[in-house]
Amino acid sequence: MCGLVLLVGEKSQGLISECTERLRHRGPDSTSISIGNGVSLGFQRLSINGDAVQGHQPFEEQGWSAVVNGEVYNYLDLITRYELPKSGCDTSVMLPLFLLMKEDVIDELDGFYAAAILNPERTEAFCFRDLIGKKPLFVGSFKGTVFITSELKALPEADWFKALPKGVSKVDLISGKFELLKEHHQESTDTPxxxxxxxxxxxxxxxxxxxxxxxxxxxxxxxxxxxxxxxxxxxxxxxxxxxxxxxxxxxxxxxxxxxxxxxxxxxxxxxxxxxxxxxxxxxxxxxxxxxxxxxxxxxxxxxxxxxxxxxxxxxxxxxxxxxxxxxxxxxxxxxxxxxxxxxxxxxxxxxxxxxxxxxxxxxxxxxxxxxxxxxxxxxxxxxxxxxxxxxxxxxxxxxxxxxxxxxxxxxxxxxxxxxxxxxxxxxxxxxxxxxxxxxxxxxxxxxxxxxxxxxxxxxxxxxxxxxxxxxxxxxxxx
CATH class of the missing domain: 3.40.50.620 (HUPs)
Incomplete structure (x- = not known):
């Protein structure tokens, strides 16, 4: 329902507008670009839940920034249970929940999603993908620029790229190297x-x-x-x-x-x-x-x-x-x-x-x-x-x-x-x-x-x- 692209490096500021535009089809309702500390972040929004203000991304809290593509079906329950700020935008729960419980947040989310959460220093990104990998998310680099993106077509080329794994990964924004921090656990059910x-x-x-x-x-x-x-x-x-x-x-x-x-x-x-x-x-x-x-x-x-x-x-x-x-x-x-x-x-x-x-x-x-x-x-x-x-x-x-x-x-x-x-x-x-x-x-x-x-x-x-x-x-x- 949305598209995101994150660029890191000296050339990122000059590239971010063009790369974000290539993802307009994923979210034609609004475009947002955030630039700072050598990191450029572009987001295209397809508005389904929440108004333009509630759904504006990146979400910001305590110096952390988050961009989320997907749908969280149990967000109202999560807002009540963890006393989160009230919102009509389902994906807005991702960042405050992450700050509460870090990678264990995926145990609480019911939905499909691909997300990137940047630390205040802009040196690391915590990336999330749902249980089945329904929403795409890639990491890679080209000519010294590290990227994270919903679709590869956002980039003109790539020296290398990999699909980020399902679960939670930590990405080094200098090298693009990542490690899997947490996988989804297999569930059981008695429901017919x-x-x-x-x-x-x-x-x-x-x-x-x-x-x-x-x-x-x-x-x-x-x-x-x-x-x-x-x-x-x-x-x-x-x-x-x-x-x-x-x-x-x-x-x-x-x-x-x-x-x-x-x-x-x-x-x-x-x-x-x-x-x-x-x-x-x-x-x-x-x-x-x-x-x-x-x-x-x-x-x-x-x-x-x-x-x-x-x-x-x-x-x-x-x-x-x-x-x-x-x-x-x-x-x-x-x-x-x-x-x-x-x-x-x-x-x-x-x-x-x-x-x-x-x-x-x-x-x-x-x-x-x-x-x-x-x-x-x-x-x-x-x-x-x-x-x-x-x-x-x-x-x-x-x-x-x-x-x-x-x-x-x-x-x-x-x-x-x-x-x-x-x-x-x-x-x-x-x-x-x-x-x-x-x-x-x-x-x-x-x-x-x-x-x-x-x-x-x-x-x-x-x-x-x-x-x-x-x-x-x-x-x-x-």
Whole structure:
């Protein structure tokens, strides 16, 4: 919902305005720049909670400064419990809580966030990322300037960079070196899955006077989110990507009819001649030349553009269910399903969540993912093989928990990725293959027109679990 960039060094003051401007899409409502002690800090705000004064960043207290990108759902409880200054801005609790309990603050926060808190001497930054790594945050340097940023495109180049780890890290602002101070602890829960997910959806609903979007593909995950949302927000606006005969559109229409949804927008596929420009825009938005990130990213990019045009700022999505509840593979119990599931979850910050966040924020849309709630994840971590997979299907626990929320044809629909179900992948694959080269080769050439980084860095191209399949995929490979 916001973008931040911090620069340290002699050249930082001359660069900060340009670097901050490159993140305007993440927060078009206001721009703030703070300069002092050799540190330049830029912030772009997308206003969702709190007025312009309450939400102005950086937050300042006792010489410390903080910039926070994200959402803290339990901020009112934290204000009461710890007697913090009253505020309508959820992220304003981060700095005073940090001053009370230092890195243990992450044990108290319920939400998604990436934040940097600077000490008064401006020699160190304490950086925070949420449990799943939903919001991006990088550290690196170029030509003697150390940086911390929400997106790499804020920088003209980099000698090196790394994604900051989930949890709390301390960054030396002279060298850029960092150490992990505290990791998130794994939680457990006794709450049934349907109760946990309903609670998760409710806490992610914006205020009643703010419009709400839901991205609906007709797949199990997004349909569950749509079904729950429809029970609490009659005014929610549902967005469906694909022409009328696409498999996703047909399935989504079944959900629309079953739930009697009223406010629905059908987002048509682009024309073939529009694909080159749209692919280029998606490469820039996602900072990637991985074919899967691009074709699925374009699907998200189109939905986000339509939502923004309709006046939406917050959209609910079904991301996270595949990784947590066993949606990608049909394993036998003898296969290494636990290791694969763990890697998929750990990689999300660089794969599906990176695709979601950057594709949505390119249109200033804040995507919220109820399946990634702390309590929902805790429930999923307690599932055994038979609750994830059986001989006929997967997502066993998820399908059982919401059996009365959806029609059978949706409840038992097999996974089809959004780019395939909408028809976007076919358009992208045909375009990228027209010169007889691989998708990666074509995408790398496009990527090089946008970025001046070292392209071999895994961040720009890797999807570890699926890369082998991606490189031989066709227009409809699932």
């Amino acid at each position: 899955l349907n109760e946990a997910l309903i609670e998760s959806v409710l806490k992610r609903l914006p205020a009643d006077d703010q419009p709400l979007g839901v991205f609906l593909s007709g797949g199990l995950d997004s349909s569950i989110i749509a079904s729950i949302t429809s029970r609490f927000r009659e005014d929610a606006h549902y967005f469906i990507l694909g022409n009328k005969d696409s498999s996703d559109s047909v399935a989504a229409q079944t959900v629309v009819d079953y739930l009697d949804l009223k406010n629905v927008s059908y987002v048509p596929l682009p024309h073939e001649h529009e694909i080159p420009q749209l692919v280029s825009e998606t490469v820039y938005a996602t900072e990637s030349y991985n074919p899967s990130v691009i074709s699925n990213g374009l699907s998200t990019f189109l939905l986000a553009k339509a939502a923004r045009k309709a006046g939406i700022r917050v959209a609910l999505t079904g991301e996270g269910a595949d990784e947590l509840f066993g949606g990608y593979h049909q394993f036998s119990e003898k296969e290494p399903w636990q290791e694969t599931r763990k890697q998929l979850i750990n990689d999300m910050q660089f794969t599906e969540l990176r695709r979601l966040d950057l594709s949505c924020m390119a249109s200033s849309i804040e995507p919220r993912c109820p399946f990634l709630d702390r309590k929902v994840r805790a429930y999923s971590n307690q599932l055994d093989y038979c609750q994830l997979y059986n001989t006929k299907t997967n997502k066993v626990a998820l399908r059982q928990s919401f059996s009365d929320y959806l029609p059978d044809e949706i409840l038992h629909r097999q996974k089809t990725s959004c780019d395939v179900g909408s028809g976007v992948r076919g358009m992208v694959v045909r375009y990228l293959h027209q010169n007889g080269r691989s998708e990666r080769e074509e995408l790398l050439e496009i990527w090089n027109t946008h970025f001046n980084f070292e392209s071999t860095n895994n961040y720009f191209h890797s999807y570890p679990v699926f890369d082998a399949a991606i490189d031989v995929r066709g227009e409809s490979h699932r």
